[in-house]
Amino acid sequence: xxxxxxxxxxxxxxxxxxxxxxxxxxxxxxxxxxxxxxxxxxxxxxxxxxxxxxxxxxxxxxxxxxxx
Numbered sequence: 001x002x003x004x005x006x007x008x009x010x011x012x013x014x015x016x017x018x019x020x021x022x023x024x025x026x027x028x029x030x031x032x033x034x035x036x037x038x039x040x041x042x043x044x045x046x047x048x049x050x051x052x053x054x055x056x057x058x059x060x061x062x063x064x065x066x067x068x
Contacts, residue, residue, distance in 0.1 A: 041057050044056040044057055045057065
């Protein structure tokens with residue numbers, strides 16, 4: 001059992017190193033979704049859902065964050 005855990009930990013470490021060595025992967029994984037979120041949020045700033053007092057950004061931000 002411990003050999004399996006060590007192997008899984010080593011594989012995870014190698015994959016993390018490989019990911020963070022590429023600046024493009026890190027940029028498009030973290031920065032790009034935040035930019036899109038800010039742009040669409042700014043475009044909908046101040047608008048409300050039809051027939052309610054709920055702002056569109058209140059619904060949009062939590063709904064779009066997990067998909068990023």
